[in-house]
Amino acid sequence: MTNPFIIPSLADLNADLAQRHFPLARGEKLQRKFSKLFSRHLGRLRSGKSFEGRSLLITGLSGSGKTAEISDMLDQFNESAVLLPDGKPARFACCVLGAKGTWKDLGRKTLQALGYPITSNTRRTQFEIWDLVIKQAKLQGIVGIHYDEAQHIMRGKSDKEVEAVLDAFKGLMKVDKRDTKSGETFMPSHDWPLMPILSGVPELGDYVQREEQLDRLMARIEFGEIDLNSTGGHPAQDYETLNEIVGSYAVSAGLDVDADLPTGDFLHRLATAGAYRWGLVIDMVVDAVALAVVRGEGSLERLDFVEAWCDKTGMNELATPFTHGSYERMFRRDKPFRAAIGT
Numbered sequence: 001m002t003n004p005f006i007i008p009s010l011a012d013l014n015a016d017l018a019q020r021h022f023p024l025a026r027g028e029k030l031q032r033k034f035s036k037l038f039s040r041h042l043g044r045l046r047s048g049k050s051f052e053g054r055s056l057l058i059t060g061l062s063g064s065g066k067t068a069e070i071s072d073m074l075d076q077f078n079e080s081a082v083l084l085p086d087g088k089p090a091r092f093a094c095c096v097l098g099a100k101g102t103w104k105d106l107g108r109k110t111l112q113a114l115g116y117p118i119t120s121n122t123r124r125t126q127f128e129i130w131d132l133v134i135k136q137a138k139l140q141g142i143v144g145i146h147y148d149e150a151q152h153i154m155r156g157k158s159d160k161e162v163e164a165v166l167d168a169f170k171g172l173m174k175v176d177k178r179d180t181k182s183g184e185t186f187m188p189s190h191d192w193p194l195m196p197i198l199s200g201v202p203e204l205g206d207y208v209q210r211e212e213q214l215d216r217l218m219a220r221i222e223f224g225e226i227d228l229n230s231t232g233g234h235p236a237q238d239y240e241t242l243n244e245i246v247g248s249y250a251v252s253a254g255l256d257v258d259a260d261l262p263t264g265d266f267l268h269r270l271a272t273a274g275a276y277r278w279g280l281v282i283d284m285v286v287d288a289v290a291l292a293v294v295r296g297e298g299s300l301e302r303l304d305f306v307e308a309w310c311d312k313t314g315m316n317e318l319a320t321p322f323t324h325g326s327y328e329r330m331f332r333r334d335k336p337f338r339a340a341i342g343t
Contacts, residue, residue: 013253013293017286020252021072022245024065024278026223030058031073033219038077038090041143041195046085052217053173053193055144059202060223063336065279066199067148069223074146088141092197095145099152103164106153107133110145130168134190144195145172151200154207166211172196173217225276225333228268242267245282249289250300258301266302272328273309273321275336284308313337 021027037054044051060066074092081089095113097106107129111118114136118129136142147169154162172194198204198218209215228236243262250257260266274281287308292300302322309320319339321327332340 007294009293009296010290013290016252017249017289020249021068022248022282024069024241026221026278027069027073030056030069030221033221034073034077037195037219038082038143041193042082042084042090048085050191051193053144053195054217054219055173055195056197056221057205057208057218058197058199058221058223059205061225061275061277062201063275063277063280063283064223064225065277065282066223068279068282070146070148070197070199084141084143086141090143091141092144092146092195093137093142094148096148097150097153099155103161103168104129106165106168111136113145114140114142130171131190133172134192134194137194138192142194144197146197146199149200150198151204151207155203162207162210166207166214169196169198170211170214170217173214223278226271226274226278226281228271228276238271239264239267242270242281246270246285246300249282249285250292253289253293253300254298255289255292256299258299260302261300266322269321269327270305272331273305275331275333277336280336287312309337315339 034056037056041053058066058070071094074094078089078091084090093110093113095110097109104126105120107126108118108120108122110133111129114133116132116136118124118132122129124132137145154165157165173196174193198208202222205220208218226238226242228238230236246261246267247257270281270284274284284305288304289300291307291311292304295304305322306317306320309315309322310317313320317323319330321331324330330339
């Protein structure tokens with residue numbers, strides 16, 4: 001019996017697309033930098049000597065595709081099953097942070113990310129919670145934790161609260177954590193330094209700089225915007241990348257690409273529609289491909305991008321980045337999916 005709430009072709013397509021990741025050059029850069037840091041970490045573990053962990057700070061505008069890029073890399077890392085000195089396969093965990101909560105709540109969320117059952121009304125102290133974090137990480141072979149949207153837990157907090165959060169991130173990387181600047185002791189001394197990857201919007205970098213030692217232990221990567229400025233009379237490399245993204249997702253869905261799409265005009269409009277952010281652009285392409293599949297004519301066309309834009313924004317089809325003559329002035333980078341005129 002047909003279910004009126006399911007479009008089979010669309011469900012099948014999204015099941016396939018969810019497993020795909022377009023390989024951008026920045027992904028290779030991220031993996032190289034991560035590999036250097038993990039190789040150092042593994043070598044120090046093999047030595048049996050105490051050491052401080054090192055890690056990554058990854059920043060970029062919302063919609064730049066940080067989470068997808070990091071998640072893809074860490075999925076590959078976990079699947080590679082690198083053996084630690086004790087014979088366990090090395091793994092990374094992930095913890096998405098919200099705006100509410102204390103450092104004790106962060107410890108609780110971290111334990112949950114490690115699969116340890118702990119409730120919000122636990123009576124354990126901060127020290128006890130973080131002692132459990134370290135013990136569970138070592139027991140499971142977890143060498144690092146990706147804290148996504150890490151700025152959220154510090155935004156709107158007092159200087160003292162932000163200092164405590166930063167000091168505790170640092171404590172995860174240090175084997176001897178006796179006290180904080182405030183004199184409190186809530187991070188236990190331990191023999192299992194971690195690699196906490198912090199990712200978020202650019203303001204996260206400003207927070208990290210407040211803690212000198214944490215700042216020193218972090219390697220940085222910034223996910224930049226799409227660059228369509230020509231150099232030396234040659235078209236920007238990102239035009240080719242945009243064209244490859246459109247073509248690869250269309251082909252994966254069994255679609256032909258209309259001749260109107262592999263053009264400088266359309267690709268510039270596509271970058272504008274995504275506010276020059278790779279993650280937003282890829283989402284727009286995926287949405288347009290899905291609509292083309294539902295349309296059932298076997299090709300990906302500009303009208304699919306127009307419909308995808310209108311579905312997302314509620315705008316008239318004549319006032320989209322793909323149709324409006326003054327789209328460059330009408331749609332600004334700092335306001336994704338909103339027209340600058342009249343706002």
